[in-house]
Amino acid sequence: MLKKGVKTLLLYCFAFLWLVISFYPFIFMVNTSLKGRMEFLMNPVWAAPDRFLYSNYLKVIEGGFFRFFFNSVGVAAVSVFLILLASSLASYVLSRIRFRFSGLIYGAFVAGMMIPIHITLIPVYNLTKALGIYDSLLALIGPYVSFSLPISIFILTGFMKDVPMELEEAAFMDGASHFQIYSKVLLPLSKPALATVAIYNFIMLWNEFIYALVLLTSKKNWNLTMGLWNFQGQYSIDIPLIMATLTLAALPLILIYVFLQEQVIKGMTSGALKG
Amino acid sequence: MKKLEQLPWYRRENFVISLFLIPAAFFFVLYIVAPIPISFYYSLFRWDGIGQKIFIGFQNWSELMRDPVFFRALKNNFILVVVSIIVQLPFGIGLALLLNGGRWWTKPLKTIYVLPYLMSSVAIGMLWRYVYEPTFGLVNMFLEAIGKYHWIQDWLGDPKIVLYSVINAINWQFIPFYMILFMAAMTAIPEELYEAAKIDGASPWKSFWTITIPLLMPTITNAATLSLVGSLKYFDLIHVLSGGGPSHASELLATYMYKRSFHHFRMGYGSTIAVALFTIGVVVSSIFMRSARRKEYEGSAL
Amino acid sequence: MKKATLYLLVISLLLGSSLSVYAQQVNLTLWHIHTNEGAAQYTIQDAIRRFEADYPNVKIEEVQIINDEYKTKLMIAMGANDEPDIFMSWGGGPLETYINAGKVWDMTDALNNEGIYDNFLPVALDLGVVNGRVYGVPIVNMASALVWYRTDIFERFGLEVPTTYSELLDVMEVFNKNNITPFALANANKWTGSMYFMYLVDRVAGPEEFYNAMMRVNGGSFASEGFIKAGEYLQDLVRKGAFPRGFQSMDEDLAQSRNLLYTERAAMYLMGSWAYGTIKAENDSMLEHLDFFVFPGIDGGKGDPSNLVGTPGDNYFSIAQKSAHKEYAAKFLGYLSDDTAAQMLIDNGHIPPFGSNIGERISDPMMQKIYGAVSGSDTVQLWYDQSLPPELAQVHLDTTQALFGLEMTPEEAAKTMEEAAKRYHNEK
DSSP states (O other), rough: EEEOOOOOHHHHHHHHHHHHHHHHHHHHHHHHHHHHHHHHSSSTTSOOSOOOOOOHHHHHHHTTHHHHHHHHHHHHHHHHHHHHHHHHHHHHHHHHOOOTTHHHHHHHHHHGGOOOOOGHHHHHHHHHHHHTTTTSSSHHHHHHHHHHHHHHHHHHHHHTTOOSHHHHHHHHTOOHHHIIIIIIIIHTTTHHHHHHHHHHHHHHHOOOHHHHHHHHOOOOOOOOOHHHHHHHHHTTHHHHHHHHHHHHHHHHHHHHHHHHHHHHHHTTTTTOOOO | TTOOOOOOSGGGGGHHHHHHHHHHHHHHHHITTTTTHHHHHHHHHHHHSSSSSSETTHHHHHHHHHHHHHHHHHHHHHHHHIIIIIIIIHHHHHHHHHHSSSTHHHHHHHHHHHHHHHHOOHHHHHHHHHHOOOTHHHHHHHHHHTTOOOOOOOTTTTTTTTHHHHHHHHHHHHHHHHHHHHHHHHTTTTTHHHHHHHTTTTHHHHHHHIIIIHHHHHHHHHHHHHHHHHHHHHHHHHHHTTOOOOOOTTTTHHHHHIIIIIIIOOOHHHHHHHHHHHHHHHHHHHHHHHHHHHHHHHHHHH | HHHHHHHHHHHHHHHHHHHHHHHEEEEHHHHHHSSSSHHHHHHHHHHHHHHHHOTEEEEEEEEEHHHHHHHHHHHHHHHTTTTOOOEEEOOOHHHHHHHHHOOOOOOOHHHHHHHGGGGGGGHHHHHGTTEEEEOOEEHHHHHHHHEEEEHHHHHHHHHOOOBBBHHHHHHHHHHHTOOOOOOOOTTTTTOOOOOOHHHHHHHOOOOOHHHHHHTTTTHHHHHHHHHHEEEEEEHHHHTTOOOOOTTGOOGGTTTTHHHHTTTSSEEEEEEEEEEEHHHHHHHHGGGGGGEEEOOOOOTOOOOOOTOEEEESSSSSEBBTTTOOOOOHHHHHHHHHTHHHHHHHHHHHOOOSSSSHHHHHHOOOHHHHHHHHHHHHHHEEEEOOOHHHHHHHHHHHHHHHHHHHHHSSOHHHHHHHHHHOOOHHHHHH
8 A cells, every 4th residue: 555655656756847847948938038138137047027028029029920920830731731642642552552663662762761951952942943932932842841751651651551451452342443542441541640740740840940041031931930040149138038939939839739639649549650 | 453454544553653652752852862862973072062063082981981070970879869769768658658547637747748849949949048058047047046066067068968968958859749659559559458467467567568568569669760760860959059069069960061061161071971971871770670670570479 | 083083193103103113123132140230230221221212223132141040041042053142241261262153243343433442441341352353342340359348347356457468367366266257258159269269379479370370371380389379378268267157058149148247247258349339239237337458468479469359341242243233232332331331330339441530430438449449459360260261260160169178289279270271272
């Protein structure tokens, strides 16, 4: 009995410790964002603000925050849609049909995971110019989709391989085409893996930095990360202001997650990311 | 499938195969495959990225073999791989276990524990800079307040610890991701298995090792692969937090390549590093995936 | 009815005129790094406004790029033959790289034709000149590295401004005893620490030491006694606690150094003269406790203790060879370097590298003092990282940072630098 008590206590301690570790930086961030510039430097970091200073937030919003925010969301959403489409189609073929080069093609896609994106900057820059989409949000979609494909195909193919064949053989007998099987049978069954792919890529892309830096110039096209980086450059001295920017930038995804977390976990359940 | 020849052309496999692969292949070839030979080609030149390319054969490659910074970055990359896998995965599993039971406090914790993963790398870098700030930062101020002066460190400036400081922030960012993965995988394990084990008199500890871990194995393998690949080409947080410094103490291959190419005007040499990074990555990850798959088969055979 | 016709007339007139303007519309792109509000940003934007008012058919698109990523972005643009019409660099080595690649327009004749050649101070213009031709004009600031210090902290301990190295050590000892960091230094950026090294080399061995090594003349070498000695002094400073905890990872661009100064945790700050403007903008309550002195001499050293390290122009503006509207770009540079621009820089704490009677136009006493120091010095050594070709500049910065971290001995650092120089020149 006593042993169980000790165990529970340890469990609580661990849970609490992790709570502090994962949450305290956020408290620090929000707390600091409400302080004055010199106040932050003169007082201990954990001290509460002398008075809540909301002006930092106003300044960030006036700096074009929402524009950057919607740019980020828009580009990420379109890219994720294309990623899901392209990778599920490819994964269907790679996991359900046996053909001579399937292993090789799969290997090539997966090897793509190892490409360091930075070396593609100059070729991609040239390509973007040639396509006439430089300095537009369209410019980002190509590289975003491409660099998310390998990992998405890796996850989806792995998952689809484990989906039992019976259902689709029955459908095949009924004369269904590959496309029908793909859209009616396999896609619904792959929902968990698709959810994983969508979440994973959205989080990666909506805050992407290096392509946005290289392929965008006009302020009106910046994504959120570019905005963050620029705020940091512009108000380097004002740490509370930077923290206000970070808070605002983190907030949307947190809110979305809080509302959707049940679906997210449920979507990923039933063995997402199986080998 | 047996009656292939009698199918109309648009039902034939080859047509379907190509049609389904085209969208992915289009993006893939254009943005990913093409740059590899281009990079290799650049690696044969002395080139500042702007002006004339001067062909120098394999000079960049022989310089690379003698470049201590390259090997230091390589070593750092492997440290990052190992630490990521042995820290992020166990913590991910542990937290998933912790939240698996339906106690009253698990639900809010499920949300809070995930928060770090929802922030962008640049934002995390900016935040952790002030966690580690030597004078005004969270950690050192706290240590000062509780009087542990000798624990105060130069978290990002001391070459001996900077790499681990940054890895710590990387772990902070990614542990929640693995936690979600494992949480999802655990809910898929049928409850009856545990009940049966309980009836057989197995302790929770024992059923963890005999039921949970074996059934999580595929997820663990995949998580390890993701972690491996991500760590080998990691860039973001290092770039924002330490810039690879001081004196290359936290340099990774990707940051080193970026610096050489774009800050030092040595595009040829940077391309050499990139091709090397790509090659090393493909070799290491294919060895890893192959052996992981073999293990899995062995495991299922038992 | 009448009203409506009138409206229509006005609208069609407006449309017509705007269309005709549109027909000969000229667009110029300008890239620079001044994302912070301050002298440079104000001056550039004001010049654009004035220029666009006088040339309504020209539109200048100003792009501000964060300092850290500016070179990357410019380089990628040049690599793709897509550089902006007007761009900024720091003169010297990197500018030469662009020139050698055929990216920069020789604007000598245009400057003469526009009558703006004489706007610029010859000494400042020099860094934009290659083989007697002008490729870049100095715009922003005549800057020198000075030791800024808090007069209140000095007074509190009854200290005098140190004029020699040993006096400096005495001052440092007092500060360290009282838990005050002698120098606020943020060395993640490397060029910040490089200032100490450059001064020490100058004070130990005089300005010829660097010149000879860089130009590979008179048997000069980066592995010479002078450089090694300077490295030893530098590490002596580190060992004696001259710098704050964590200085190697602190970022100058994030003001991590100045925060120490503002909170009275540090007493001195070796930084370019732009620090005056920066501090004025960031924390003007500190101005009454702010003063500077010139880096102290070394007993028995060869360098004159009035020698300065700095840059006569700071930012150089160039016109792209491929620009379709070079004449307009050159005219714009005239606006950027006229008396209005000069006055604007002065008002915001900079010393313009162009314009006439600068000394008389400065009214702020601190600015006058800075101007006095700058104009009273025989030698202003240009920052090493701008004199050297980019590749070698990087080696200099890296080895100097390693010296600060005590990760290299002065001999090793000097040897590494010399080997890199040899490799660079042989290959060329």
